[in-house]
Amino acid sequence: MFFIDTxxxxxxxxxxxxxxGPDAAVAVDPPRDIDRVIAAAARRGVxxxxxxxxxxxNDYVTGGLELARVTGAAYLVPAGxxxxxxxxPVGEGxxxxxxxxLTLRALATPGHTPHHTAYVLEDEGRVVGVFTxxxxxxGSVGRPDLVEPGLTHELAHAQHASAHRLAAELPDxxxxxxxxxxxxxxxxxxxxxxxxxxxxxxERATNEALVAEDADAFVAALLAGLDDVPAYYAHMGPANAxxxxxxxxxxxxLADAAxxxxxxxxxxxxxxxxxxxxxxxxxxxxxxxxEAAGQLATYLAWLIPWGRPVTLLAExxxxxxxxxxxxxxxxxxxxxxxxxxxxxxxxxEGEPLRTFRRAAFAELPxxxxxxxDVRRGSERAQxxxxxxxxxPLHQLRGRLAEIPAAATVWVHCAGxxxxxxxxxxxxxxxxxxxxxxxxxxxxxxxxxxxxxxERAESLRCTDAVLxxxxxxxEWAEGHAAGAVHAPLSALAAGKPLPEAARGRPVVVICRSGxxxxxxxxxxxxxxxxxxxVTGGMHAWAEAGLPVA
Numbered sequence: 001m002f003f004i005d006t007x008x009x010x011x012x013x014x015x016x017x018x019x020x021g022p023d024a025a026v027a028v029d030p031p032r033d034i035d036r037v038i039a040a041a042a043r044r045g046v047x048x049x050x051x052x053x054x055x056x057x058n059d060y061v062t063g064g065l066e067l068a069r070v071t072g073a074a075y076l077v078p079a080g081x082x083x084x085x086x087x088x089p090v091g092e093g094x095x096x097x098x099x100x101x102l103t104l105r106a107l108a109t110p111g112h113t114p115h116h117t118a119y120v121l122e123d124e125g126r127v128v129g130v131f132t133x134x135x136x137x138x139g140s141v142g143r144p145d146l147v148e149p150g151l152t153h154e155l156a157h158a159q160h161a162s163a164h165r166l167a168a169e170l171p172d173x174x175x176x177x178x179x180x181x182x183x184x185x186x187x188x189x190x191x192x193x194x195x196x197x198x199x200x201x202x203e204r205a206t207n208e209a210l211v212a213e214d215a216d217a218f219v220a221a222l223l224a225g226l227d228d229v230p231a232y233y234a235h236m237g238p239a240n241a242x243x244x245x246x247x248x249x250x251x252x253x254l255a256d257a258a259x260x261x262x263x264x265x266x267x268x269x270x271x272x273x274x275x276x277x278x279x280x281x282x283x284x285x286x287x288x289x290x291e292a293a294g295q296l297a298t299y300l301a302w303l304i305p306w307g308r309p310v311t312l313l314a315e316x317x318x319x320x321x322x323x324x325x326x327x328x329x330x331x332x333x334x335x336x337x338x339x340x341x342x343x344x345x346x347x348x349e350g351e352p353l354r355t356f357r358r359a360a361f362a363e364l365p366x367x368x369x370x371x372x373d374v375r376r377g378s379e380r381a382q383x384x385x386x387x388x389x390x391x392p393l394h395q396l397r398g399r400l401a402e403i404p405a406a407a408t409v410w411v412h413c414a415g416x417x418x419x420x421x422x423x424x425x426x427x428x429x430x431x432x433x434x435x436x437x438x439x440x441x442x443x444x445x446x447x448x449x450x451x452x453x454e455r456a457e458s459l460r461c462t463d464a465v466l467x468x469x470x471x472x473x474e475w476a477e478g479h480a481a482g483a484v485h486a487p488l489s490a491l492a493a494g495k496p497l498p499e500a501a502r503g504r505p506v507v508v509i510c511r512s513g514x515x516x517x518x519x520x521x522x523x524x525x526x527x528x529x530x531x532x533v534t535g536g537m538h539a540w541a542e543a544g545l546p547v548a
Contacts, residue, residue: 002102002123004177005040007031011297012060013183013434017131019121021099024049027067028119028131029179032247032329034063034070050098052076052090054179055116055135056083056240058146058233059186060329066246078106080115085243090117109135109166111159112142112186114151118166120174129175130200136163137181138198141209143188145226156219163209172201185230185298188222188426227376228394232301232330236344239331247328251320255311257348260284268309268336271300272343273323278315280435282353284346288311289424292323294417301330302394303421313346334363335413345479356427357434360411361443364436370407374422375414383531384442385412386450386517393418396425403431412436412443447524450517450534453543456507459531464505467497468539469519480537481507481546488515491522508532509540 007016007030017028018040030037030316042049048071051064055078064083068075070236076096076272079089087111092108101124109118112134117130134142141163143157176198180186193526204210212218236470255263264270264286272279273292283289290300292314304310312335314320343353364371364385366531371388373380380390391399393413409431413419416437423435443449451459460466460482468479479485484500488510496502506528516532523530533540540548 002099002128003044004121004129004175005044007036008526009060009329010182011295013181013185013187013298014060014179015177015182016179017177018044018048019098019104019129019131020044020046023047024099025070026050026052026098026104026324027064027073028052028177029054029057029061029133030067032061032066032244033249033325034067037063038071039068043506044100050074050076050096050104052104052119052131053078054118054131054135054235055113056081057115057179058237059180059230060236061244062240062332063244063247065243069360075099078115078117081113081241081528083243087350091458107166107169108441109133109162111135111144111155111162112146113147114155114158116162118162120170125176127171129177130166130170132166132178134178134180134186136157136176136203136209137178137187139207140188140300141207141222142178142180142186143226144222146229146237152223153219157215157221158501159222160212160215160218162207163207167200167204167210170200172199172204172229176200177202182267185227185233186334188226192235210279222383225378227378228392229300230302232306232395235306235331241515243305244472244506245333248325248334249321249328251317252324252335252338252421255339257346257351258521259337260311260313260346261348263309263311263337268311269304270311270313272313272424273319273472274315274343274438276416276435277358279420279424280356280358282343282355283424284313284343285351285354286428287424288428289420291417291420292319292326296323297330297332298422299393299418302304303397304332307384311335311337311434313343314338314340315342316340328541354427354428356423356432358437359410359434360438361436361440361448362446364410364443364446364448366517368402372403372409372411372422373413374411374418379414381452381455382452383440383444383449384534385448386513386520386532386534393422395544400426400431405431408432408434410434410436412438412440414440444529444531445524447517447520447522447530447532449520449531450509450513451507451531452534453540455543456509456531456533456540457545459505459507462505464500464507467501467506467508467519468537469508469510469515474511478537478547480540481510481548488519491519495521497528506530512536512538
C-alpha cells in the first residue's frame with residue numbers, strides 16, 4: 001500500500017507532498033519550514049529516504065537541502081539546474097525506488113523553467129500519480145516568464161508541449177499533483193484554487209493547455225494573460241541555487257515603545273499583523289498593516305525594499321510565531337524586533353494612536369470622490385469604478401505623487417485585504433484615507449461599475465443589452481449598432497426599461513460617461529444587473545466598434 005499526503009502552504013498558494021509506503025517516503029518540493037514535513041513522516045511512521053525538487057523555485061525558498069541534510073535522504077535535483085551544493089542530478093527516465101515496489105520516475109517537462117522535471121509515482125509498475133510541480137496545473141499551467149525574458153516565448157511553447165506529453169503518456173486515472181496553482185503567482189491562466197484533486201483524464205478534458213491543440217494560439221493567449229511578477233521573485237531563484245541556510249524560528253527580541261519609535265525614525269518597516277479592522281481603529285503612526293491572516297508573505301515580500309529591517313507588531317505570541325514561519329518561506333528570515341499585546345503599549349506616553357475610517361461601496365460618494373483602485377490590471381479590465389484612479393498595490397509606494405494631495409482617498413480592491421494594506425501606506429504618508437472594506441460585487445450591485453468599450457461589446461455578445469440613455473436627437477445622430485434607446489430623462493421620470501432590456505444584464509452608454517453612470521445607479525436601485533461604458537460613445541467610436 002502507498003500513501004500521498006499533501007502539505008499545504010496556503011499563504012503562498014502552494015502545495016508540497018509526502019509519498020511513500022510502509023517504511024520509507026519521498027518529500028516533493030518541501031517548504032522551508034521542514035518541521036511540518038518531518039512531522040508528517042512521523043505520523044506515518046516512515047523515514048524520508050528521498051527529497052526531490054521539480055525545479056529551482058522562483059516563488060519561495062526551498063527546504064529541500066536542509067531536509068535532506070537533517071534526514072540523511074538523497075537529494076534529487078534536475079540535472080539542468082545550476083546549483084552550488086552537492087545533490088543527485090536527475091534526468092529524463094531516471095528512476096529511484098522509494099520503498100519496496102514504489103518507484104519514482106523522472107519525466108523532462110520544460111516550460112516553467114528550462115530544466116523542469118515531473119516525477120511519475122508507480123506502485124508495482126502501475127502509474128498512480130504524477131508530481132507536476134509548475135508544469136501541468138489543475139486547469140492551467142505554470143507561467144513561463146520567470147527565468148529570462150528572452151526565453152519566455154520558447155518556454156511557453158515548451159510548456160504546451162510538456163502538458164500534452166503528460167496527457168499522452170500517462171493513464172487517465174493518474175492523480176495530478178502540482179506544486180503551484182492554488183493562488184500562487186507562479187500559475188498562469190485560470191488555475192483552480194479549490195481543495196479538490198484532479199487526474200490526467202480530468203485535465204485532458206478541461207485544462208486550457210490541453211483543450212487548445214494549436215500551440216501558437218495557446219501561447220499567444222497565455223502570454224497575453226500574464227500578470228506582474230512579485231518583486232521578491234528575483235531573489236528566490238538565486239537563494240535556491242546557492243543553498244538556503246537553516247531557519248531560525250525562535251522568538252525575536254522584544255521592543256518597547258521607544259525602540260519602535262526609533263526604528264520608524266530610522267526608516268525601518270514596522271508591520272502591524274492585526275486585522276485590518278483593528279488596525280483602522282487604532283495603530284502606531286507610520287506603521288503598515290499586513291494582516292497575518294491574509295497573504296502576508298506574498299504582499300510584504302513584494303512591497304518591502306529587499307533587505308530592509310522589519311519589526312513585527314502582533315496581538316499574541318502565536319500570531320507572531322505564525323508570521324515568522326510565513327516570512328522565512330520567502331527569505332525574510334529574522335525580524336529585527338517584535339512586540340505583542342495592544343497598540344496602546346506600542347506608543348510612547350502621550351502619543352495618540354492613528355485611526356482611519358472604513359466603509360462599504362454603498363457609502364461611496366457618487367460625485368467628487370477620489371477613488372483609488374489597487375487591484376491588478378487583469379481584475380480592473382473586468383470592470384472598475386467609473387472615474388477611479390488605478391494604481392496596483394505593488395506600485396503604490398512609488399506613485400503616491402499621482403494621487404491628489406488635498407483630497408480624502410477612498411481606496412478599494414476586490415475584497416478589502418489589499419485595500420487595508422494600501423490604506424495603511426497612505427495613512428503612513430500622511431494622507432486622509434477611507435478603506436473600502438467590501439466585496440467588489442457590492443459595487444456592481446450599487447451601479448458603480450464601468451467597463452471599457454471592448455469589454456462592453458464582449459458582454460453584449462453574451463446576454464447583455466446595450467442601453468443608450470442619450471436624448472432622441474443625440475441618438476438620431478449616431479449610436480452603437482444594435483443598441484436599445486431609453487433616455488435618462490425618461491428613466492428618471494419613472495418610465496420602465498424598454499421590453500428588449502427587461503430581465504437581462506444592462507450595459508449603459510451615453511455621450512461621455514456622466515449620464516450613463518447616473519443611469520446605472522438609478523437602474524441598480526431598481527434591481528437591475530448593470531454596468532456603464534467608460535468614455536461613452538466617444539470611446540466606443542475611438543475603439544472602432546460599430547456605429548449606426
